[in-house]
Amino acid sequence: MESSDRIGEKLSDRQKYDFKRALEEIRNLHGRGTELISVYVPPGKQISDVAAYLRGEYSQSSNIKSQSTRKAVMGAIQSILSRLKLYKRPPANGVVFFVGEVPKVGDQTRTAQFVLEPPEPITTFLYRCDSEFYLEPLLDMLEEKRSYGLIVIDRSEATIGLLKGKRVQIIKNIQSLVPSKHRMGGQSALRFERLIEIAAHEFYTKVANTATEAFVSNKELKGLLIGGPGPTKEYFNGSDYLHYELQKKVIGTFDVGYTDEYGLRELVEKAKDKLEDLDLMREKRLIQRLLEEIRRSDGGLAAYGEDEVRRNLDLGSVDVLLLSEGLRKHRISMDCSSCGRKSTLTADKVPDEVKCPNCGAQTEIKSDVDIIDEFYEVADRMGTRVELISTDSEEGEMLVAAFGGIAAILRFRTGG
Numbered sequence: 001m002e003s004s005d006r007i008g009e010k011l012s013d014r015q016k017y018d019f020k021r022a023l024e025e026i027r028n029l030h031g032r033g034t035e036l037i038s039v040y041v042p043p044g045k046q047i048s049d050v051a052a053y054l055r056g057e058y059s060q061s062s063n064i065k066s067q068s069t070r071k072a073v074m075g076a077i078q079s080i081l082s083r084l085k086l087y088k089r090p091p092a093n094g095v096v097f098f099v100g101e102v103p104k105v106g107d108q109t110r111t112a113q114f115v116l117e118p119p120e121p122i123t124t125f126l127y128r129c130d131s132e133f134y135l136e137p138l139l140d141m142l143e144e145k146r147s148y149g150l151i152v153i154d155r156s157e158a159t160i161g162l163l164k165g166k167r168v169q170i171i172k173n174i175q176s177l178v179p180s181k182h183r184m185g186g187q188s189a190l191r192f193e194r195l196i197e198i199a200a201h202e203f204y205t206k207v208a209n210t211a212t213e214a215f216v217s218n219k220e221l222k223g224l225l226i227g228g229p230g231p232t233k234e235y236f237n238g239s240d241y242l243h244y245e246l247q248k249k250v251i252g253t254f255d256v257g258y259t260d261e262y263g264l265r266e267l268v269e270k271a272k273d274k275l276e277d278l279d280l281m282r283e284k285r286l287i288q289r290l291l292e293e294i295r296r297s298d299g300g301l302a303a304y305g306e307d308e309v310r311r312n313l314d315l316g317s318v319d320v321l322l323l324s325e326g327l328r329k330h331r332i333s334m335d336c337s338s339c340g341r342k343s344t345l346t347a348d349k350v351p352d353e354v355k356c357p358n359c360g361a362q363t364e365i366k367s368d369v370d371i372i373d374e375f376y377e378v379a380d381r382m383g384t385r386v387e388l389i390s391t392d393s394e395e396g397e398m399l400v401a402a403f404g405g406i407a408a409i410l411r412f413r414t415g416g
């Protein structure tokens with residue numbers, strides 16, 4: 001399971017966005033009756049078993065009373081069966097089929113068909129026939145998969161764990177050998193104190209070394225949380241035990257009652273608000289930087305609006321391209337057959353007909369791509385960093401409302 005989890009983590013922002021958009025489209029489809037089929041095939045499943053299952057459903061569905069629903073369900077199952085033939089075995093993460101009749105205009109319907117290879121492995125085989133497509137397992141895969149290191153510690157025990165998405169994983173539990181306060185007979189108080197200090201030092205060193213092993217090479221690690229019932233956590237955090245790379249990642253210390261696995265969960269619960277804030281903070285900071293630049297009298301190192309940002313992108317002057325996840329636009333390109341001019345335009349919806357901006361003749365649409373995908377491609381080519389900004393913060397909303405969802409922080413000003 002570990003290695004496949006990592007595949008999910010490496011999913012780029014853009015892949016995630018594309019997957020999200022596909023799910024959005026599928027989510028908006030509704031059948032007239034219970035006639036939309038969802039089939040989830042996990043990587044370990046035999047294709048022949050899936051086909052056998054579907055054939056069983058096919059014969060069952062001949063009992064459906066409504067003629068149109070029966071026809072639709074049988075048609076959908078047949079279509080999935082024929083698509084299944086293209087596979088010898090399921091792809092690495094499995095495959096999902098969504099097929100069904102959805103309303104078009106008036107009485108007409110069209111067949112909606114989607115075949116998705118998910119970013120993470122499908123865990124269970126599932127067949128569902130409903131008036132909507134069943135998306136929950138895929139939506140779960142879009143959940144944030146950032147990880148945070150966890151340490152709960154007092155003088156007698158420490159537990160080290162990892163928070164990955166919403167899952168807490170124990171890495172190691174360490175019991176300390178620090179003697180309890182009761183001194184053994186024959187020891188001087190001073191000698192006893194000294195023994196305690198040595199044992200405590202060894203314990204902290206061991207905890208820190210375990211943390212180094214577990215976290216330093218983890219590139220996905222966004223931060224480190226330290227918890228515990230007493231002042232030990234602050235002492236541990238304040239001393240130089242932790243690897244310097246990890247010291248920089250400490251988000252904070254939190255009071256929790258336990259230092260075992262239960263303590264790890266408590267720690268995550270206590271830090272939840274802070275972690276959510278951190279995600280939003282990054283986005284807020286970027287937009288605030290943009291606004292600061294815009295406020296400068298010379299216009300600063302900022303550009304906004306589609307045309308201005310495009311111009312700067314082409315000049316290679318964009319440092320960070322800021323795109324709102326709320327952008328819903330099409331980039332349409334045309335080839336005019338009358339005058340030969342190639343042109344592009346941006347539209348909220350794909351227009352029924354387009355005219356050549358050069359000669360005015362009606363032209364055909366050559367391609368239609370999501371504007372975010374198109375911007376990503378240009379940015380890739382120019383080696384420009386792209387940040388997708390959610391609409392969950394005030395600043396994120398402002399990016400859409402004030403700047404049309406497209407802005408850039410520049411490396412240098414280009415005039416114009």
Ligand SMILES: [Zn+2]
Pocket residue numbers: 336337338339340341356357358359360361
């Ligand atoms: Zn033309």
